[in-house]
Amino acid sequence: xxxxxxxxxxxxxxxxxxxxxxxxxxxxxxxxxxxxxxxxxxxxxxxxxxxxxxxxxxxxxxxxxxxxxxxxxxxxxxxxxxxxxxxxxxxxxxxxxxxxxxxxxxxxxxxxxxxxxxxxxxxxxxxxxxxxxxxxxxxxxxxxxxxxxxxxxxxxxxxxxxxxxxxxxxxxxxxxxxxxxxxxxxxxxxxxxxxxxxxxxxxxxxxxxxxxxxxxxxxxxxxxxxxxxxxx
Ligand code: AP5
Numbered sequence: 001x002x003x004x005x006x007x008x009x010x011x012x013x014x015x016x017x018x019x020x021x022x023x024x025x026x027x028x029x030x031x032x033x034x035x036x037x038x039x040x041x042x043x044x045x046x047x048x049x050x051x052x053x054x055x056x057x058x059x060x061x062x063x064x065x066x067x068x069x070x071x072x073x074x075x076x077x078x079x080x081x082x083x084x085x086x087x088x089x090x091x092x093x094x095x096x097x098x099x100x101x102x103x104x105x106x107x108x109x110x111x112x113x114x115x116x117x118x119x120x121x122x123x124x125x126x127x128x129x130x131x132x133x134x135x136x137x138x139x140x141x142x143x144x145x146x147x148x149x150x151x152x153x154x155x156x157x158x159x160x161x162x163x164x165x166x167x168x169x170x171x172x173x174x175x176x177x178x179x180x181x182x183x184x185x186x187x188x189x190x191x192x193x194x195x196x197x198x199x200x201x202x203x204x205x206x207x208x209x210x211x212x213x214x215x216x217x218x219x220x221x222x223x224x225x226x227x228x229x230x231x232x
Contacts, residue, residue, distance in 0.1 A: 001084045002182055003113030005171040006124035007197050008204060010136055012113070013084040015205040021079035027086040029134065030067050031059065032160075054161050056170030058178055061091045068096075075105055088179045093186075109215055110186040111208055113197040117172065124168050128157035142201070 001009045010026060017024040034042065035050045042050075045066070049059040064086065074081050087093040100106060115123075126139040128148075132155030137144050145151050162171060186192045193211050197204055 001082065001111050001113070002179070002186070003197065004115070004117070004120050004175045004179075005168070006120045006127070007113040007115045008123065008201065009084050009113060011142075011201050012111075012205055012208060013082050014136075015201065016082055016208070019205075019209065020082075023074040023077035023079065023081045024084060025068075025071055025074045025081060025086070026084040027059075027064055027067060027088075028053075028084075030071070032134075054167065056162050056167035056174065058088060058174050061089055061095075064088070064092060065095055069099070072099065072103070075100075075103060080108070087182065090178075090181055090185060093182055107191060108219075109193045109212055110182075110191045111193045111195055111212070112183055112186075113195055113204075115197040119198070120172070121168060124163050125165075127160065127163055129160060130155040131158050132156075 001013060003009050010028075013024050013026065016022065031046075031049055031053055034046050035053075045063050049063045052059045068086060083096075087096050096107075123138065123141070126141065128137045128139060128144075129135070130137075130150035130153065133150060133153045135150055135152055136142075137150075137157060144157060148157050149155070150157060161167065183192065193208075193215065195204065195208050195211060199207075
């Protein structure tokens with residue numbers, strides 16, 4: 001999944017994960033989970049990564065890559081896999097291509113969510129996350145039933161450190177500089193699926209799912225056509 005910070009990748013990944021039973025690998029979630037460990041359990045590389053994250057900067061490619069490689073079993077999930085927040089630089093995208101090739105796997109599609117920056121800033125500023133089960137809410141767009149409490153587990157909702165205005169600015173700049181070039185990169189591979197991220201999460205999910213299904217049907221038809229031609 002591609003898209004600027006706060007565009008709704010995590011929200012959509014969660015809905016897709018429920019529908020497809022696919023493994024959801026979010027590098028941001030992996031870093032945040034590491035941040036909740038006791039200080040003595042955090043490696044120097046992880047402490048450094050958490051510093052970058054708090055400031056809204058990208059974590060160095062080598063650290064991200066180590067974390068992804070440790071979780072490569074995810075790529076073998078029977079329901080498939082959803083990569084959310086990774087890759088985020090051209091170097092990461094190239095490493096991912098190599099990994100996929102060595103594992104004999106292929107990416108089916110790269111969904112790119114599009115939304116004007118003014119809407120993105122409003123989404124990030126109003127986001128609240130459950131400290132226990134990590135469900136994501138929005139103060140006005142997706143409010144919890146009880147103020148400050150998670151609907152699912154009653155956990156306390158908190159404002160992410162990197163959702164403060166100074167970090168949001170740094171994140172959006174990092175996206176423009178380092179991540180947005182991936183749109184062209186994946187377009188050149190014929191993998192890009194653009195989805196407008198306006199409307200309710202359910203509407204966006206339906207738009208995503210419909211496009212992915214149409215793409216899958218086209219791919220199956222193409223394969224069948226090639227097989228038929230070979231047979232003739
Ligand atoms: P990460 O956790 O990946 O953050 P991000 O990409 O900045 O994305 P967000 O989680 O902020 O937003 P989202 O698009 O998932 O939106 P969400 O669904 O929550 O990464 C965090 C940090 O980790 C990075 O800054 C970096 O430091 C580091 N990092 C991670 N991966 C890295 C990598 N590969 N390389 C280097 N560094 C890396 O939605 C946002 C809000 O909008 C929510 O409140 C939600 O309820 C609301 N919302 C969602 N959909 C809608 C809708 N349709 N209408 C109204 N509101 C909506």
